[in-house]
Amino acid sequence: MRIDIITVLPELLDSPFGHSILKRAQQKGLVEVNVVNLRDYADDKHKSVDDYPFGGGAGMVMKVEPIAACIEELKTQRSYDEVIYMSPDGELLDQPMANRLSTLGNIIVLCGHYKGVDERVREHFITKEISIGNYVLSGGELAAAVLCDSIIRLIPGVISDETSALSDSFQDNLLAPPVYTRPAEFRGWKVPEVLLSGHAANIDKWRLELALARTKERRPELLKDK
Ligand code: SAH
Numbered sequence: 001m002r003i004d005i006i007t008v009l010p011e012l013l014d015s016p017f018g019h020s021i022l023k024r025a026q027q028k029g030l031v032e033v034n035v036v037n038l039r040d041y042a043d044d045k046h047k048s049v050d051d052y053p054f055g056g057g058a059g060m061v062m063k064v065e066p067i068a069a070c071i072e073e074l075k076t077q078r079s080y081d082e083v084i085y086m087s088p089d090g091e092l093l094d095q096p097m098a099n100r101l102s103t104l105g106n107i108i109v110l111c112g113h114y115k116g117v118d119e120r121v122r123e124h125f126i127t128k129e130i131s132i133g134n135y136v137l138s139g140g141e142l143a144a145a146v147l148c149d150s151i152i153r154l155i156p157g158v159i160s161d162e163t164s165a166l167s168d169s170f171q172d173n174l175l176a177p178p179v180y181t182r183p184a185e186f187r188g189w190k191v192p193e194v195l196l197s198g199h200a201a202n203i204d205k206w207r208l209e210l211a212l213a214r215t216k217e218r219r220p221e222l223l224k225d226k
Helices: 010-017 020-027 064-077 095-101 119-124 141-152 162-166 200-218 220-225
Strands: 002-007 032-037 082-092 106-110 128-131
Touching: 002 010, 002 064, 002 141, 010 020, 010 032, 010 141, 020 032, 020 141, 064 106, 064 119, 082 119, 082 141, 095 141, 106 141, 128 141, 200 220
Parallel strands: 002 032, 002 106, 082 106, 082 128
Antiparallel strands: none
């Protein structure tokens, strides 16, 4: 999979993609993440990527020309399955959406800033708009990092124990059961006996029961679809 992220602040993305699972996924060649600096596509001498809004009002709007030039150049090199704009009014990111996006070949992710992008970008270049939650961030970079993390960890081979991603919360519409590690007893707080029993079938049964109970208690609406 290849992900091209278009941003005016490329350095904001260095850290999320430079460590741990996302870094290893790139090193293993399972995903290619290419961060594109939108300023490189600004055609005036000030390298401006934003301008005042028509009609007045507060805040700046990201200009259509640099974004058009950038996306069109990327498209001359390969075809893209989706051109995504991170936006608080987009479709809410959830696990089924991450699952679906993880099966794609090439995607572009556009990060907004200021008041957002000129509407003509959304009308003519964007195929999908995604929100990571009902709140407003100052820029799309952190949202893009969240989206990409949720996608990349699902690509086969990225997480070494490949059953691990499938046993996370929301896969199967169930929250994850509680987990424990050593010591088996701390300050008198004991790990459930069944987990120490070595009896795989009983452990699976216990985990399913607790996942169901936790889902019923915390997110009952997830069980309605089952
Ligand atoms: N004026 C816009 C918000 C702009 S916030 C509005 O009210 O809808 C600036 C940028 O941050 C957006 O263009 C978007 O790329 C990003 N952003 C902010 N909140 C986000 C969210 N919840 N999900 C995804 N992207 C978000």
